[in-house]
Amino acid sequence: MNLKGTRITWLGHATVLVQTAKGTNILIDPFITGNPKYPNGFVLPEKIHYILATHGHGDHISDVVPVAAKHHSTVVAIYELAAYFAEKGVAHTVGMNLGGTVQLDDVSATMVEAKHSSAAQDESGAHDVGVAAGFVLTIADGPVLYHAGDTAVFGDMKLIRDLYRPEVAILPIGGHFTMGPKEAALAVSLLGAKTILPIHFGTFPPLTGTPEELAALVVTGVQVVRWAPGDSY
Numbered sequence: 150m151n152l153k154g155t156r157i158t159w160l161g162h163a164t165v166l167v168q169t170a171k172g173t174n175i176l177i178d179p180f181i182t183g184n185p186k187y188p189n190g191f192v193l194p195e196k197i198h199y200i201l202a203t204h205g206h207g208d209h210i211s212d213v214v215p216v217a218a219k220h221h222s223t224v225v226a227i228y229e230l231a232a233y234f235a236e237k238g239v240a241h242t243v244g245m246n247l248g249g250t251v252q253l254d255d256v257s258a259t260m261v262e263a264k265h266s267s268a269a270q271d272e273s274g275a276h277d278v279g280v281a282a283g284f285v286l287t288i289a290d291g292p293v294l295y296h297a298g299d300t301a302v303f304g305d306m307k308l309i310r311d312l313y314r315p316e317v318a319i320l321p322i323g324g325h326f327t328m329g330p331k332e333a334a335l336a337v338s339l340l341g342a343k344t345i346l347p348i349h350f351g352t353f354p355p356l357t358g359t360p361e362e363l364a365a366l367v368v369t370g371v372q373v374v375r376w377a378p379g380d381s382y
């Protein structure tokens with residue numbers, strides 16, 4: 150798969166850094182402090198233009214506020230979650246909702262469905278921060294990427310295929326809190342993506358799904374990438 154200069158780096162769990170050929174840096178679901186799989190010594194680029202948050206669970210947003218402050222990022226999330234970040238002191242937020250698209254420099258970011266819960270827990274309790282989502286990133290002169298966030302498989306992944314034609318799908322495969330390899334294999338066929346970057350496995354003991362299990366279940370022609378935290382594709 151030719152990514153035409155786009156670089157995708159896995160920082161463990163669901164944390165993914167996307168760097169476009171034109172130099173836009175997008176960090177999805179920053180979970181750094183407390184992420185047992187964050188690559189040792191990995192230094193984020195000085196400028197992170199955008200942070201995308203798929204839902205309010207701690208293993209996806211725990212570092213949104215500090216990273217946004219340090220790297221002067223605009224944070225993009227579903228409306229209620231964006232408002233929650235603004236309350237926490239994030240200076241630049243973009244609230245959007247399912248089915249909508251925002252232009253982030255050379256990247257069109259579309260918020261799509263996910264089947265998962267979403268609440269943000271902090272010292273004052275649980276907060277309603279909208280529903281869980283995924284993102285399709287259509288990169289100008291580059292590939293179409295889909296980061297599913299946390300989700301079960303669902304039939305309307307077919308709509309994501311029909312509308313956006315994702316070439317690279319970044320999918321949770323660990324099970325327990327998300328789909329596992331069996332469900333992810335069906336997701337792969339619904340999405341039509343030929344390159345699969347597995348995430349959200351192996352971080353904690355219950356997340357037992359493996360790329361090998363997924364690879365055994367997908368059809369010929371689909372590549373399940375074996376990568377370790379810190380690796381780029």
Ligand code: NI
Pocket residue numbers: 204206265266299326
């Ligand atoms: Ni979650």
Ligand code: MN
Pocket residue numbers: 163206208209299326349
């Ligand atoms: Mn999660």
